Amino acid sequence: MSGTVAQRIDEIASEFAELDPRERLELLLEFAEKLPPLPARYQAERDAGLNRVHECQTPVFLWTEIEDGQVRIYADVAPEAPTVKGFVSVLVELFSGSGPEEVLATEPDLVNRFGLVEALGMVRMRGLHAIAHHIRQKIAKSRNVR
């Protein structure tokens, strides 16, 4: 991972932009497949149903934390929901390892940058917006605690 969050957004956005809508789905699937597995230390919490994102259609569990001044996102998404999994993976790649201020300075509707509306359709976008919003809120909250 290199560059600023804004640069990474531009890079990934242009990667999506070069593809037609069907190919964008393939790229999203590639992201889904490289989402790192949930670290063992969080698995008991997940099994207890904690940290579920309730705005989401399918079981999505997210841990958004700030460790040594860097945002860390850990996630578990059901394999039968690859769309959500792919998007979470994009956010992990964009945000993990950056400072909270830098992440919060990104555009709130960055979901719209990846041309996914054409590939997924309007009704599927709301769930993705909800995830991005959820992560931003968690970061804002953790930052205030410190």
Place this chain on the structure above:
Amino acid sequence: MAKEYAHPEVLVTTAWVDEHRQDPAVRIVESDEDVLLYSQGHVSGAVRIDWHIDLQDQVVRDYIDKTRFAELCATKGIANDTTVVFYGDKNNWWACYAFWVFKLYGHAECRIMNGGRTRWEADGRPWSRDPEPSYARTNYLASDPDHSIRAFQAEVIKHQQKGKPLVDVRSPGEFTGELLHMADYPQEGALRGGHIPGAVSVPWSRSVGEDGTFKSPKELEGIYAREAGLKRRTPVIAYCRIGERSSHTWFVLHYLLGYPKVKNYDGSWTEWGNTVGVPIEKGPGRKVEQPEPARSSS
């Protein structure tokens, strides 16, 4: 007591589909809620038709028109005499929706692969990751929409006023009015909660067993005829939130139980619960006892 489904020919097994993957008279169609599942693995030879992107108009709230439906079939290599077999995720929820749209435009031979993706997986059959195959273009002629299976709001209002049966297939919380949307589906909410007055609650997934296949004729009759009191000869209108879960119940009532007059009200709760001045009832109504299993609402 029914021993057999009314139209058993509409259901095919995963084994049948496996044998007919190369059959030129058959086209297998995957329709899912999650549009990436096809890329993650599909039945080899199947094409993908998305309920939202392919079957709905992206501007007006409606289905694609007859001309675009014909074009869709032509590009997917579906001819008027092709047997189209639908399957998908979530107990064939979206497969039944696609099946209904195909019936709306008069496609003759439609089938559902009983059990959908769940059963294909459980049977240990292989998933293909090949790109979507392309088939030779056809000259498809679509019929005018068959409104004997589709109800619009004006008709539903009259139907309700006359006290005719309505079946609400949403979850119990949506039916009573506790929830403004299905648990976890906030994007399809309404301004008012509750149900169409007089509707009976039968959550759609009650028609499906653990393995994703439909329950037996006897069990289905017990649920819809005895518990819910739906009479075979009376016209029935099914609705949900946007008309997809109710297309599944439409399929069950018409094809599996043989109810002759069943319509799907696709405007459903997102239309009714947002319409000014229509009557709404809250609370349990004539609620059927057993709750919707949690697994089906994920």
